Amino acid sequence: MKPFIKAEDLVHEYSRRDEEGNVIGINRALDGINIEVQAGDFIAVLGANGSGKSTFAKHLNALLVPTEGTLYVDGKDTSDHKNDLLVRQSAGMVFQNPDNQIVSSVVEEDVGFGPENMGVPSVEIWKRVEESLKNTGMYEYRKESPDHLSGGQKQRVAVAGIMAMKPKCIILDEPTAMLDPEGRKSVIKTARELNKKEKITIILITHYMEEVTIADYVYVMSSGQVRMEGTPRQVFARSEEMVKYRLEIPEVTKIALELNRKGIKIPKDILYPEELVDILLKIKSAGTAV
Amino acid sequence: MSIKLQNVSYIYGLNSGHEKVALRDINLEINDGGFIGIAGHTGSGKSTLVQLLDGLERASSGKIYYNGQDIYDKSFDMRGLRAKVGLVFQYPEHQLFETTVINDVQFGPKNLGLPLLEVELRSYEALKMTGIGDDLIDVSPFALSGGQKRRVAIAGVLAMKPEVLVLDEPAAGLDPAGRAEIFGLLKKLHKENNITVIIVSHSMEDIAKYVERLIVMNNGSIVLDGKPAEIFQFEKELEKIGLGVPQAAKVIHQLRDAGALIKGEYITADESAEAIYKWLKNGEYKR
Numbered sequence: 001m002k003p004f005i006k007a008e009d010l011v012h013e014y015s016r017r018d019e020e021g022n023v024i025g026i027n028r029a030l031d032g033i034n035i036e037v038q039a040g041d042f043i044a045v046l047g048a049n050g051s052g053k054s055t056f057a058k059h060l061n062a063l064l065v066p067t068e069g070t071l072y073v074d075g076k077d078t079s080d081h082k083n084d085l086l087v088r089q090s091a092g093m094v095f096q097n098p099d100n101q102i103v104s105s106v107v108e109e110d111v112g113f114g115p116e117n118m119g120v121p122s123v124e125i126w127k128r129v130e131e132s133l134k135n136t137g138m139y140e141y142r143k144e145s146p147d148h149l150s151g152g153q154k155q156r157v158a159v160a161g162i163m164a165m166k167p168k169c170i171i172l173d174e175p176t177a178m179l180d181p182e183g184r185k186s187v188i189k190t191a192r193e194l195n196k197k198e199k200i201t202i203i204l205i206t207h208y209m210e211e212v213t214i215a216d217y218v219y220v221m222s223s224g225q226v227r228m229e230g231t232p233r234q235v236f237a238r239s240e241e242m243v244k245y246r247l248e249i250p251e252v253t254k255i256a257l258e259l260n261r262k263g264i265k266i267p268k269d270i271l272y273p274e275e276l277v278d279i280l281l282k283i284k285s286a287g288t289a290v
Numbered sequence: 291m292s293i294k295l296q297n298v299s300y301i302y303g304l305n306s307g308h309e310k311v312a313l314r315d316i317n318l319e320i321n322d323g324g325f326i327g328i329a330g331h332t333g334s335g336k337s338t339l340v341q342l343l344d345g346l347e348r349a350s351s352g353k354i355y356y357n358g359q360d361i362y363d364k365s366f367d368m369r370g371l372r373a374k375v376g377l378v379f380q381y382p383e384h385q386l387f388e389t390t391v392i393n394d395v396q397f398g399p400k401n402l403g404l405p406l407l408e409v410e411l412r413s414y415e416a417l418k419m420t421g422i423g424d425d426l427i428d429v430s431p432f433a434l435s436g437g438q439k440r441r442v443a444i445a446g447v448l449a450m451k452p453e454v455l456v457l458d459e460p461a462a463g464l465d466p467a468g469r470a471e472i473f474g475l476l477k478k479l480h481k482e483n484n485i486t487v488i489i490v491s492h493s494m495e496d497i498a499k500y501v502e503r504l505i506v507m508n509n510g511s512i513v514l515d516g517k518p519a520e521i522f523q524f525e526k527e528l529e530k531i532g533l534g535v536p537q538a539a540k541v542i543h544q545l546r547d548a549g550a551l552i553k554g555e556y557i558t559a560d561e562s563a564e565a566i567y568k569w570l571k572n573g574e575y576k577r
Contacts, residue, residue, distance in 0.1 A: 048465035049436050096463075150332050177463050180331045180492035182532035207465045246467035251495075251537035251559045258563035264570060273537055277544040280566060284550075289570035 002075060004169060004201055005037040005060065005091075009069035012055050012224075029055040031224035032069070039168065042195045042202045044212035044232075047221035048246035053205050056221070057173040060203060062087040074168060089118070091169040092162035096177050098154035107149075107157055108133065108142040114165040125164070132163035135198065136190050152176075152183020156190050163194070169201035170194065176208060184211070209236070209250045213271045220245055233269035252276050264289055291357060291374075291453040291486060293320045293343060298352030300338050300510075312338040314510045316352070320454075320488070325480045327497040327518075328490045330507035331532035336490050339507070340456050343488075344375035373402055376452030380459045382443035386431040391422065391442050394431050398450045409449075416448040419483065420475060437468045441475065448479070454486040455479065461496060473500045495536045498522070498557045506533065519555035538562035549575045 012030035015023045029052045037043050047053035058064040059071050062078045074090035076083040092114075095101050104110035111129045120128070133139040136156040146154055155175050162170055172191060176184040188211050194200045204215065212218050218235045220228035222245040228235055236242070236249045239257055249257075256270040264283065270276045283289050300313040313335045320326060330336040341347040342354060345361060345368050354361045356371055379385065388394035395413040404412070417427060420441040426434065431442055440460070447455065460476065461469040477500055480487045491497050494504065498518045506514035506521060508531040514521050522528075522539040529535075535543075538559050542552055545566070551574045556562040 049463075049468055152332075174463075180532060181534045182331055209466070243467075246465050248466040251562075252541060254559035255538060255541060255563045255566065258560060259567060259570075262563070262567050264567065273540045273544060276541055277548065280541075280545060280570065281548055281550075284570055284573075 001038060003036040003072075004039040004041075004074060005035065005203075006072040007033045007035045007056075007059075007069070008071075009034060010056075010059065010066050010071050011068035012052075012059065012064060013067040029224050030059070033224075033226055035219060035226065037201060037203065039201055040195070040199045042192070042214065042216045043204070044215035044218045045203065045205045045221060046207060046209075046212060046218060046235075046247055047205075048207065051221040051245070052224040053221050054173055055224075057093065057171050057203070057205050060091050060169075060171050061093040063093075089165060090167055091171055092165055092167040093171045093173065094155065094158050094162060094175050096174040098151055098158055098178070101158050101161075102146045102154060105145050105147075106142075107138065107144050107146055110146060110157055111142075111160045111164050114161050118165060128164040128166070129160075132160040135163060135194060136160040137186070150183055151179045152186045155179065155183065155187045159187070159190055159194075163198075163200075167200070169203065171203045171205070173205045174207070175204075176206065176211065184208070188214070207247065209248060213250065220247065222246075232271060236271065237269040291322045292355075293375075293454070294318070294355040294358075295342075296353040296355070298342065298349045298354060300335075300342065300347065301350045304350055311510055313342075313349075316512060318505070318512065318515075320486065322486060323480075323484055324486050324488075325477065325500065325502045326486075326488045327494070327501035327504045328488060328507065329492065329494040329497070329504060329533060331492055334507040334531075335510040336507050337458060340377065340458060340488070340490055343454075343456060344377045345371050346377070373450045374453045376447035376450055376455045378444055378447050378455065378457040378460060380462055382447075383431075383436065383439035386439060386443060386446075389430060390428050391417070391431050391434070392427040394442060395446045395449050398446050402450065412449045412451060413445075416445040417442070419448055419479060420445040437464060437471060440464070440472065444475075452485065454488060456488045456490070458490045459492070460489060461491070461493075469496060473497070476500070492533070494518075494521075494528070494533050498536050506531075518557055522555055522557065541566070545569070551576050 010030055010033040014027045014029055016025040018024045045053045062084045065079045071078045073087045076086055078087055102110050103113050108129050111132055112125050115125045115128050133142050136159050138156050138160055175187050191202050192214055195202045213232050218232050219226050236253045239249045242249050252270055252273050256266050257268055259266050260268055295316050295318040298316040302310045302312055328336045342349055359366055386394050395416055396409050399409045399412050422441055461472050476487050479485050489497050504518045504521045505512055522535045525535045525543050536557050538556055542556055542562055546552055552565055552569050556565050
């Protein structure tokens, strides 16, 4: 199967300029990225501040184009500006700050903004608005002003707005950084459901470890390169490397590793509290820890 | 230093027909040298509370005393209060505006009308306290990394020599290592410079490891107030009001629910692992 996203030796350089506009330095934000994402995958990209993960996200939406190398989104080369609209229709983007991406004073109009600009007939727009709001659990707020919503709800409206454009893929660039735990959960749950039910490819960019446990595959970025990749379990079992890249592992995984160090035979790749408790109770009843 | 709130309420849009109660009947005492966390979900009233502390908003009813003085008294020096209670807003780096780091930090103390020498002294000291090296003081603040910018912004408040430092979500948007660095810095300021630190956050898991006292707010009221370990016993209640407990505490609670006899509350992974280890070795089940 042809991959939905394919990055080949992708490089992005930002040039620093002085007051006259002369280039005084070059900052290599992406340094040879090779990533393949299949349609329908839930992918997470982890990385510290300044690791290049947001620059990568902007490439997926053709907001930036490669300095070197190539990036194909849905089979289209993003460096060709003729493809811009097609790329953006295939891969929609949700940003960090919900307040920066809401344009209307009524929720349902905000969601309809995207398809309207694409020239979708209005009967179809309303159908899509209804569907997207139901999919993100925001239908009951359709007549509300976005001002009256919480951060998490606003982010879900932003996701609905992208959904209404019927993308094959949604890129979420640190969508929960400004939200409280409740809001964070609701946004991640929405992304997961869209992936499962609507088969939408999800690229989640974040530095919250608990959010990536549900991903099919994780890439860890540092200084513009992919340093680690694998399933969440494979990645989190390598805790020392994670710390080296200014990240951390979930607390539960830490507990499992610490018990391991103390000589308890327990898997190193535990992700959820319930899972750990289950295993601990089994160890206890087997009496092997004594 | 002491701050005392007595039956404080705050209502937004009073007499406008769209009244919204943000704080109801708050009684709270904060004394010298504390390292305190105020937690609550979005809209719980925690930011409003903080704005009352430094006089940015005025309580709709109730009294606030700073060092025993009523801050709403006509003779009270409100300007002085704002220097003593240093408020660091969310994403404070967005408020950097000067051409160099040192100029930005000097802005606050200059406005206090201090002599230039004193302004400079305080500014260098504040930058040193926040770990900004000499090589960065003449650099444009916009050339710094996110974590550095935030520390410069905090230095700008420290240069006012506050007795209390109040920070709204100081770690928002930072990566795990950056979060640990900021909290480590605040802990150091608290210990070495004897500054009372109040951190406002919706991620209790984040601040639990650092603070000595945790105040939990919901719907405009204080619902819990105590040591983090005491607070986290109330896992179900906390989850009901949209807050989480550290996974380390969660695991212990679940083991306990399954009948394991483990005493005490544990916040960090290491503490929790130690308690679990002991239980696995020679712990028992409840009878």
